[in-house]
Amino acid sequence: KKYVYLFNEGDANMRELLGGKGANLAEMSKLGMPVPNGFTITTEACNKYYEDGEVINDDIKAQIMEFLATLEEETGKKFGDANNPLLVSVRSGARASMPGMMDTILNLGINDTVAEAMAAKGNPRFVYDSYRRFIQMFSDVVKGLSKKRFEEIIDELKAEKGIKNDLDLDAEDMKELVKRFKAFYKEQLNEEFPTEPAEQMMDSIEAVFKSWNNERAIYYRRQNDIPSDWGTAVNVQMMVFGNMGDNCGTGVAFTRSPSTGENKLFGEFLMNAQGEDVVAGVRTPNTIDQLKEIAPAAFDQFVDICSKLEKHYKNMQDMEFTIENGKLYMLQTRNGKRTAQAALKVACDMVDEGLVTPEEAVMMVEPQQLDALLHPNFDPEALKKAEPITSALPASPGAASGQIVFSAEEAIEEAAKGKKVILVRLETSPEDIQGMAAAQGILTVRGGMTSHAAVVARGMGACCVSGAGDIAMNEEAGEFTLNGKTYKSGDWISLDGSTGNVYGEAIPTVEAKISGDFERFMNWADEARRLKIRTNADTPRDAAQAVKFGAEGIGLVRTEHMFFDGDKIKAIREMIVAKTPEQMEAALAKLEPMQQEDFEGIYEAMEGRPVTIRYLDPPLHEFVPTKPEDIAELAAEMNMDVEELTAIIDGLHEVNPMMGHRGSRLDVSNPGIAKMQTEAVIRAAINVNKRHPEWNIVPEIMLPLIGDLKELKYVKKMVTDTADQIIADEGVDMDYHVGTMIEVPRAALKAGELAEEAEFFSFGTNDLTQLTFGFSRDDAGKFLPEYYAAKIYENDPFAKLDQEGVGELIEIAAERGRNTRPDIKLGVCGEHGGDPVSIEFVDGLGLDYVSCSPYRVPIARLAAAQAAI
Ligand code: PEP
Ligand code: MG
Numbered sequence: 001k002k003y004v005y006l007f008n009e010g011d012a013n014m015r016e017l018l019g020g021k022g023a024n025l026a027e028m029s030k031l032g033m034p035v036p037n038g039f040t041i042t043t044e045a046c047n048k049y050y051e052d053g054e055v056i057n058d059d060i061k062a063q064i065m066e067f068l069a070t071l072e073e074e075t076g077k078k079f080g081d082a083n084n085p086l087l088v089s090v091r092s093g094a095r096a097s098m099p100g101m102m103d104t105i106l107n108l109g110i111n112d113t114v115a116e117a118m119a120a121k122g123n124p125r126f127v128y129d130s131y132r133r134f135i136q137m138f139s140d141v142v143k144g145l146s147k148k149r150f151e152e153i154i155d156e157l158k159a160e161k162g163i164k165n166d167l168d169l170d171a172e173d174m175k176e177l178v179k180r181f182k183a184f185y186k187e188q189l190n191e192e193f194p195t196e197p198a199e200q201m202m203d204s205i206e207a208v209f210k211s212w213n214n215e216r217a218i219y220y221r222r223q224n225d226i227p228s229d230w231g232t233a234v235n236v237q238m239m240v241f242g243n244m245g246d247n248c249g250t251g252v253a254f255t256r257s258p259s260t261g262e263n264k265l266f267g268e269f270l271m272n273a274q275g276e277d278v279v280a281g282v283r284t285p286n287t288i289d290q291l292k293e294i295a296p297a298a299f300d301q302f303v304d305i306c307s308k309l310e311k312h313y314k315n316m317q318d319m320e321f322t323i324e325n326g327k328l329y330m331l332q333t334r335n336g337k338r339t340a341q342a343a344l345k346v347a348c349d350m351v352d353e354g355l356v357t358p359e360e361a362v363m364m365v366e367p368q369q370l371d372a373l374l375h376p377n378f379d380p381e382a383l384k385k386a387e388p389i390t391s392a393l394p395a396s397p398g399a400a401s402g403q404i405v406f407s408a409e410e411a412i413e414e415a416a417k418g419k420k421v422i423l424v425r426l427e428t429s430p431e432d433i434q435g436m437a438a439a440q441g442i443l444t445v446r447g448g449m450t451s452h453a454a455v456v457a458r459g460m461g462a463c464c465v466s467g468a469g470d471i472a473m474n475e476e477a478g479e480f481t482l483n484g485k486t487y488k489s490g491d492w493i494s495l496d497g498s499t500g501n502v503y504g505e506a507i508p509t510v511e512a513k514i515s516g517d518f519e520r521f522m523n524w525a526d527e528a529r530r531l532k533i534r535t536n537a538d539t540p541r542d543a544a545q546a547v548k549f550g551a552e553g554i555g556l557v558r559t560e561h562m563f564f565d566g567d568k569i570k571a572i573r574e575m576i577v578a579k580t581p582e583q584m585e586a587a588l589a590k591l592e593p594m595q596q597e598d599f600e601g602i603y604e605a606m607e608g609r610p611v612t613i614r615y616l617d618p619p620l621h622e623f624v625p626t627k628p629e630d631i632a633e634l635a636a637e638m639n640m641d642v643e644e645l646t647a648i649i650d651g652l653h654e655v656n657p658m659m660g661h662r663g664s665r666l667d668v669s670n671p672g673i674a675k676m677q678t679e680a681v682i683r684a685a686i687n688v689n690k691r692h693p694e695w696n697i698v699p700e701i702m703l704p705l706i707g708d709l710k711e712l713k714y715v716k717k718m719v720t721d722t723a724d725q726i727i728a729d730e731g732v733d734m735d736y737h738v739g740t741m742i743e744v745p746r747a748a749l750k751a752g753e754l755a756e757e758a759e760f761f762s763f764g765t766n767d768l769t770q771l772t773f774g775f776s777r778d779d780a781g782k783f784l785p786e787y788y789a790a791k792i793y794e795n796d797p798f799a800k801l802d803q804e805g806v807g808e809l810i811e812i813a814a815e816r817g818r819n820t821r822p823d824i825k826l827g828v829c830g831e832h833g834g835d836p837v838s839i840e841f842v843d844g845l846g847l848d849y850v851s852c853s854p855y856r857v858p859i860a861r862l863a864a865a866q867a868a869i
Contacts, residue, residue: 003045004063006070007038007237012313017042019233021093024333031312033305034329037074038088038237039067041205043095046231049209056206064205065198068236075238079109080197082117087130087239090204092211094232097334098220103141103211105204106275107134107239111195115178119171126244128174133243133274135181135193138200142207145188153180166283167272201236208234216433218788223437225837228794237331240324243274247295250322252278253288253302255310258318258338259394261345265289265306269321284467298328309333314356315364316346339397340365340372344517358524359869365521367836367863372398373518374549374855376509378496386494386503389482390470392443394500395454398463400441401494401506404487406475408435415439422493424480426473428453436462441495443502445471445480463497522550522858525865531839532849533860534610536829538562540601546854550861553610554602555762555851556702556829559677560618562598569623573634575673576620577648583638588676595677599684608695612762612829612851614741615677617704619662621652658776663705667715674715678722686732699723699736702762707744709753716757739825743767748809752816755824761817762851763810765830765838769797772806798831801838807845814845827851836863843867 010018010026018026022040029035045060072078077086087109107130110118119127139145157173157180158164169177182193194200211217212232221228242250251269256262267288270278278285291299302321305328309317318336322329338346347361356364378386378399402420405411411423415438423439425432427446436442436456441463444453457464472481478489487493487504494503534555535546539562543554563572571594575587602611625631635645654660667674678701685699701719706712716738727734738757742748743764751761770777777798787793801807810828817824827849832838834852839860842850844867852860 001044001059002063003042003048003060004067005040005042006067007035007040010040015095016230017044017233019043019093019095019235020097020334021091021332022233022235025235025237025331027312028309028330028333031308033308034301034327036238036240036329036331037071038235039071040093041234041236043231043233046209046212046233047229049206050213050231054210056202056209061202064202064236068198068201071236071238077238079201080111080114082113085109085114085118087114088201089235089237089239090201090208091235091237092208092232093235094212094226095230096224096226097337098217098224098226103137103208104275105134105137105141105207107131108138108200108204109197110134111197113195114197123244125169125171125174126241128171128178129169129243130241130274132174132177132181135178135185138193138204139181139185141211142203143185143189145185149184150181153177153184205234205236208232219434222788222795225795225800228791240322240329240331241274242270242322242324243272244324246272247326248272248322248324249291249295250274250278250320251285251288251291252318252320253306254319254336254338255306255317256336256338256342256346256349258316258336258342259397261316261338261342261349263349265303267319284469295323295326298323298326301328305330311355314350314360340369341397341515341517343369344373344515344521347521348517359528361521362525362528362862362865363869365862367859367866370858370862371855373514374512374858377498377512378494379508379510382507383496386505386507388501389485389493389504390468390502392468392470392500392502393454393466394496394498395444395466396442396457396462396464397498398441399494399496399498399507399509400439400463401492401509402440404489404491404493405435405439406478406489408432408438410489411435411439422495424471424473424493425453426475428456441465441497443468443471443493443495445469445473457497463495465495465497465500465502468502518858522861525862526550527865528869529861529864530868531843531847531864532827533857533864534612534827534829534849534851535854535857536833536851537602537854539598540605542854543602543605546857547606547609549854549857551609551854551857553612553849553851554606555612555827555833555849557599557602557611557613558617559595559598559614560616560623562595563623568594570634570637572623573625574638576623576652577634577638577640577645579638579640579648584670584672588672592676592680595680596684596687599681600688603684603688603695603697608692608697610698610700612700612702612739612760612827613677613681614702614704615664616666616673617663619652619654619657619660620666621649621654621657624649624652658770658778664703664711664715665705667703667718668711671718674718675722678719679726682723682726682734682736685736686726686730686734689732689734698734700760701736701738702741702760703738704741704764705743705767706740706754706758707746707750709750709757712740712754712757741767741829742810742813743771743830745772745809748813750816751813752820755817755820758817758824759821760825760827761813763813763826763828763830763847765801765806765810765828765832766798768809768830769802769806772809773797773802800835801832801841803838803841807841810842810847811845814847825849834860836860836866839863840867 007026007029012023012027015023018040077084079086087107090105110131115131136150140147185193242248249271253267257266268285270285315335317333320332343365347364350356351361402422405421411421414421420440422441424443427444444466454466492506494507532552534553535551536556537543538558571590578584635642681699685697689697737759739760740758741764742761826847829851833850834856
């Protein structure tokens with residue numbers, strides 16, 4: 001089997017095998033662009049490595065060595081050779097880009113002999129700079145030695161020499177660093193730094209394979225729905241040097257602005273620098289326009305390549321380049337990460353430019369990204385009164401207010417307590433990713449628009465301000481100073497990720513406004529999708545919000561969510577603890593008009609769109625009072641003494657309430673509840689229909705937690721008897737539907753029978769997941785992390801539908817339901833209804849709609865469109 005490919009053997013279509021970086025390097029080579037020669041070790045080799053118990057087998061090793069020999073031939077250089085040595089980079093490249101997740105090693109192949117020979121040709125500073133960088137990267141990536149200690153060694157040497165800037169270190173200093181670095185390496189690992197280039201390379205390749213399963217990578221994959229069986233490819237490429245002198249440099253650029261989407265080349269570079277220097281924020285980079293003056297020929301060529309790449313890939317590109325002695329080399333291109341605003345603008349602009357069709361544009365935006373557009377900004381009035389304490393780079397838009405924390409761990413801890421925090425760091429690294437996700441916003445002292453913090457925050461849709469160089473940081477003391485004022489851990493600050501302003505106070509936020517691009521883009525999505533998108537809403541306010549976001553109906557009104565409002569909870573409690581039929585009647589009579597009013601409000605807000613109302617579902621103990629004063633009040637109301645009432649309340653206790661007396665079981669034992677709810681629904685619909693005959697509301701009544709046909713028939717009869725009576729009494733001509741949730745595995749299996757009575761099914765995938773796995777949706781969070789760690793599960797099945805197990809039950813139920821009732825309406829109203837991957841799956845099963853929370857409606861619309869395209 002072929003495990004290694006030369007760049008000129010591949011192309012962009014071979015992404016699965018060669019990874020994104022490898023496939024694009026191959027494609028650029030094919031397009032005749034200046035790409036240094038190299039080869040790619042496939043993702044299959046990575047998977048084989050794991051299959052074989054974390055060893056690179058002899059076959060793969062032999063293929064690597066064979067391709068290395070070919071690379072030597074192509075370049076005319078030789079690995080480890082004293083006269084004309086070949087140095088290479090070793091870089092990871094998975095199928096999907098995982099920024100900052102995997103590692104890079106540059107200048108590999110250098111050792112004392114090679115360095116001496118290279119230095120003899122002139123430019124020893126460059127040679128030893130490259131050498132010390134290699135030791136640093138190898139030690140970090142392959143051996144896991146702390147990067148920090150190497151930086152400290154550099155700082156120590158600079159202090160000894162009285163030097164401030166790295167560029168002032170001369171050849172001898174670099175040589176000294178090599179010596180000190182190696183000594184540190186030996187001291188830490190009890191072995192000499194490896195001098196054999198082939199050994200350096202094999203170790204590095206293995207380290208890249210291993211990095212596929214480091215904690216950060218696993219976390220990133222879980223966040224971004226990347227399966228762990230994809231594996232990563234490894235790219236071995238001839239080095240070109242940006243650190244050889246002043247006509248050398250290295251940089252990164254986007255073909256359009258990743259923040260706003262503006263159609264203008266955007267990027268940063270540093271002369272006489274290598275690799276990570278630009279993004280690490282060690283020196284402040286130049287903007288790409290300045291390259292025009294510094295290296296005009298390379299700049300012109302670069303601009304030309306950018307435009308070709310964009311047209312070729314039909315997407316905004318994010319590129320890395322190096323200039324060696326005035327000559328330009330391309331080291332990477334990929335579709336650029338961008339803010340949600342930028343994503344929409346680029347998509348719309350590219351349609352206008354004739355570069356992509358609307359359908360192609362729809363595929364260019366990640367559904368999850370829309371989140372960022374829908375989230376709060378600062379209250380403009382409060383913002384006017386606030387004075388910025390500093391201003392830095394607007395790295396990722398949005399507004400955030402929170403209490404300062406200085407470490408990712410602290411961010412996670414404090415956020416878990418329900419606090420809002422802002423993570424303040426010198427610069428971020430991939431280790432910080434979970435802390436960044438937990439924080440409201442991220443503020444960094446160092447780093448440009450392409451720094452780790454900026455790129456990762458943008459991807460997450462988190463607010464980020466970077467490069468706030470005025471801040472004097474004291475991480476150890478848990479404080480920073482800015483313009484003479486000290487800010488401590490726990491102090492409030494606010495960040496404006498769209499302007500870069502930082503405020504030394506809490507500022508209230510307001511809801512987001514949606515731009516014209518959004519409307520236009522979402523219309524294209526709506527044209528493409530097949531699935532209908534409904535919302536889960538329990539109040540007129542939520543319903544109206546969801547309609548603004550494009551909801552086409554309500555798939556789930558959880559009636560009990562309105563029970564805690566105002567006087568309702570009292571009436572509910574009276575109903576629950578009623579001892580006599582009279583008490584029960586009286587309580588239900590109080591409740592009915594209040595429920596009816598709620599439903600009228602929702603019907604009004606939905607303006608004739610379909611609304612599925614689900615009957616009371618939770619176990620009743622959730623509603624009874626717990627505070628002594630409330631118990632006393634209720635006892636008085638009910639003419640009971642406190643002991644008697646307490647006994648009734650205690651009687652509601654269940655060992656396992658989620659599998660207990662809830663759902664339609666409540667109606668079987670208390671028929672009054674279903675009757676009351678039916679009355680409320682039907683009367684509400686009749687009233688609203690009178691006010692708005694054009695809406696022609698057809699109530700959809702949904703019974704929860706049904707598991708058996710006879711049970712469904714029994715409860716349905718209560719509903720139809722009541723509804724038919726009211727409709728007859730009122731003398732109106734109104735249709736209504738009764739359906740069931742499918743959330744008990746038995747219901748999924750017996751769906752063929754249930755469909756005899758149910759006019760629609762709505763899959764309650766929260767309960768269906770809970771009952772299929774047999775673990776509680778409320779408690780699984782406690783042990784699921786261990787399941788991720790042990791690689792038993794990759795995802796939380798309550799967030800991402802378990803397509804294999806729960807998915808099969810849905811498939812079975814859909815098929816059996818349709819066999820009985822071909823026009824049965826099928827939807828999903830569990831949390832999965834707002835998850836893009838789950839939506840794609842549901843679309844594949846041909847269901848009619850998904851229903852999700854209002855803020856996820858746009859995400860669902862886009863995900864449904866992408867599923868259909
Ligand atoms: C479900 O179980 O998926 C559902 C939608 O109902 P609830 O979350 O209210 O139990
Ligand atoms: Mg449920």
